[in-house]
Amino acid sequence: MPAVRADRGERQEAILSAALDCFTERGFAATTVEEIRKRSGASIGSIYHHFGGKEGLAAELYVEGLRGYQAGLLEALERKPDAEASIRAMVRHHLRWVEGDPSLAKFLMGRRETELRLATEARVRELNRDFFPRVEAWMERRVQSGALRPLPADLWEPVLLGPSQEFARLWLAGRTRISLRRAERELADATWNAVRAERGRRRASAISPRG
Amino acid sequence: MPAVRADRGERQEAILSAALDCFTERGFAATTVEEIRKRSGASIGSIYHHFGGKEGLAAELYVEGLRGYQAGLLEALERKPDAEASIRAMVRHHLRWVEGDPSLAKFLMGRRETELRLATEARVRELNRDFFPRVEAWMERRVQSGALRPLPADLWEPVLLGPSQEFARLWLAGRTRISLRRAERELADATWNAVRAERGRRRASAISPRG
Amino acid sequence: MPAVRADRGERQEAILSAALDCFTERGFAATTVEEIRKRSGASIGSIYHHFGGKEGLAAELYVEGLRGYQAGLLEALERKPDAEASIRAMVRHHLRWVEGDPSLAKFLMGRRETELRLATEARVRELNRDFFPRVEAWMERRVQSGALRPLPADLWEPVLLGPSQEFARLWLAGRTRISLRRAERELADATWNAVRAERGRRRASAISPRG
Amino acid sequence: MPAVRADRGERQEAILSAALDCFTERGFAATTVEEIRKRSGASIGSIYHHFGGKEGLAAELYVEGLRGYQAGLLEALERKPDAEASIRAMVRHHLRWVEGDPSLAKFLMGRRETELRLATEARVRELNRDFFPRVEAWMERRVQSGALRPLPADLWEPVLLGPSQEFARLWLAGRTRISLRRAERELADATWNAVRAERGRRRASAISPRG
């Protein structure tokens, strides 16, 4: 399932996998190449040959992980014509993505340390340049159509994904009693309630222009 | 303002402050004691004399920071008898706490690396043992009274603070166009909508005993 | 001659040799890795790569040195069927072993500091488990045959090797005027006199149960 | 009992005692002043005030300990007119001195590390300048009188005290099954046998001058 590790030889896959585990367990700075070597079964030389070192490894994981997340989210959002269904699909995508590759989720959700930020900056900026405008445009249209409350652009992500994100964080830390699946419906409800147009107004704006 | 650094000599205060800046800028593992020394103006020996090293320093900051946050949140929650006002005060407290000491907020919001987690585990557990039951009990009462929607216990934090938390994260990363103050009202609205009892039902449960 | 340093690359041999010199000149605790590096011509990294540090180095020298000493002593003891010749061979072995590698002798004769003791404990115990019973059994047989005076087991080593050991100590400290070779005969005489069966009694016990 | 620690205030006594324990447990180089402080209950400042630091402390213990040992040995040797009784008294003194202050014995018996050797050199040389000639002169006279076998001067100490020394070493390391007291007789026997004039000769040289 983890797209990051596809299209590569077994050796490279093993290295990426080992590195991801180390990064999520100890953090980027605290992970040693020796540790990755031990877990992956590869040699130091191999790691450098394929990825150029610890930083290259982390950058690869980060960028490919982010690409996969964004692609999935856009698909969830854009596939359905109905606003409520889309919002619920977003929440669902977020939680299932975490569930599908918890290590990758941990890694992407953490603060990138300086070194890693620099190494990924350009590629991340490029991904975001495609991603955010599409998301914001989608929201815009739904507000125009009266399906969603208007909200400052900066707040869409916090309001739509903050609760799911926060729950995922607790779940990844093993600090929840209920499962991601069990939380899905509740989080979708709460999220939809947070952004749906107020009932009175909605009808007005949805009907009156025409009538 | 930062209570963490009170009750200490100037020297110790300077060390804590320098350490916090380093930790938030570079991360715990990537911070060197030499860097803390340079910023604080203290000697290496002094740092070890007072805090026992990098880890002791981080633990002190973390635990005292957490204590302050929790105390403020409980106060916000419990001071007002009205559910809506309390929820709005929680959001407000969260955002103002971030605004009041952004470095400390960054530090507390990041994933604790293994070493630091071990060093703080016992003291954090103790703080949480007092904190969470009080919060959950408060929620419980408001659900009973029909002011709030019922929600699995694990979801209160994500739903109530997830959006604010996520916005704070973006703000701290310098990736928002609007200020924390400007977002306060919107986040409070969204949060209140996410947890308020449904209008129809609420009236029912509050009034209906009669009809 | 020093078996310790055999079966290794030149680099490793050089490191062991330099370390031994440092340990005997300054003591284990007072020796710095930097000093070993300078003397051996190796890099810090190499020392750690091969031996894991100062402690590993000292442990290797100690255990292999002890193994060599014990093997030589057993050979000296067991090769000759005659008690007197064996005892004299023991003394000779002890002194020649010191002469053959004075640094190693100094190192093995000193008190192991706590750290080193812990690092060698298991391996030393194993060596001793093979060594002491063989020596004590040999003594036992010679007492039975009437060649040696009976002596509590704890006293064989002090009585047989104490004088040679003490002389070696003085010699290694440069505080003797005569050489190890010159002392050999005298020490062998004194040692033999200290443990040979008493003349009168021996004849008695060998010939005349009657007297 | 330990004369070293007499004639001093309680505080100083406590410091010396604590230092001796540390030195014998960890070795001079591995002992930290902080450790001595903790054990003695004194302050860092006090230790420096009275003894000038770790080195001064060790030197004091070493020199005063050596003085006491030598004084006792000379007394044992010279008090008795009979050679055999004197030799036996020497052995006895050695073992009882070890038993009376095992820590001090361990400390004096170990190799002095460079730093300590330099700090004690002058005072030790002075003590030895008085001690060794008196011992050697005593031996000389007994050889002349035919009581002892002639022996190169360098060998008297090894032959007379080597066995006792070696036994004491084992005893201090906890590696003997019998006590010092129990070993006393046996060690005295063995030592006396090692140095007594041969019986035939002795009678000759002792009797013939006269008739």
Added chain:
DNA sequence: GATGAATGAGCATTCATTCAT
């Protein structure tokens, strides 16, 4: 491609010692 010995800059930490109170 794969391997692992070798390198050495850089780091956390220790510890003897000083000195103001």
Added chain:
DNA sequence: CATGAATGAATGCTCATTCAT
């Protein structure tokens, strides 16, 4: 005399990285 905060040189050790095989 006693105290302990402050100092910083010195040390053991780690670890990313190179490169010859």
